[in-house]
Amino acid sequence: MADRLAQIVAAARELLETQGPEAVSMRRIADRLGIRAPSLYKHxxxxxxxxxxxxxxxxAxxxxxxxxxxxxRRDGPALSALAAAYRQFALEHPHLYRLTSDRPLARDALPPGLEARxxxxxxxxxxxxxxxARAVWAFAHGMVLLELDGRFPPGTDLTGAWLAGTTAFAVPRHPLTT
Known part of the structure; x- marks a missing residue:
């Protein structure tokens, strides 16, 4: 039973990654697995x-x-390494990234502790x-979406923009005074 669920999710992910979110339907998942669509509803x-x-x-x-x-990370700021990994994941899996971050997160369906991890x-x-952390995530998310949508002019030094952003967040913060 768990094997079939894993196969269904794998087929759905392959459709998502290769053809985009419009391709993910119960019928297309079933076709990919060579089964009838009503069989999916058992899982x-x-x-x-x-x-x-x-x-x-x-x-995950x-x-x-x-x-x-x-x-x-061997040297350099931890935030820069994390930002680079975040960007790389999003660019390598744009449809999965958008599905995960552009829609309400189905927190009730997540494995316990996954979001915290x-x-x-x-x-x-x-x-x-x-x-x-939330501000850094908002910066990274915005940068990724702009890059995925081709909104930066040709020749823009995006690596430099990412570094400038992460460096700005790494600056020591002082409480505001009146």
Whole structure:
């Protein structure tokens, strides 16, 4: 039973990654697996459940990428390494990235602890400050979307822009005074 669910999610992900979100339908997943569409409903009740499973895969993949960047960092700021890993994951998996980050996150369907695992490397890099972590994520998300949408002029030094952004967040913060 678990094997069939994994096959369904893998087929859905292949459709998503190769053909985009429009290609992910119960009928197309079933066709890819060589089964009848009603058989899918024994494992996942609807397309929303398929998308939730894909969001979990996207979040797990991003967590793995960030953990690897954190573990493999030899020198340089941790935030820059995490930003580079985030960007690379999004650019390598644009449809999965968008499904995971551009829609409401199906938190109830996520494996326990997955969301916390995905944010943990960033929280460590910013000294546990959740507000700064959210601001960094918003910066990274915006940069990725602009890049995926081709909104930067040709020849733009995006690596330099990423470095400038992560460097700005790494500047010591002082409380505002009146």
């Amino acid at each position: 996942l009740p609807d397309k929303a459940a398929v998308e939730s499973a894909l969001q979990a895969e996207g979040l 993949g991003l967590a793995e990428a960030l953990e690897a960047a954190e573990a493999g 995905a944010v943990a490397p960033l929280l460590r890099a910013v000294g546990g400050d959740i507000d700064v």
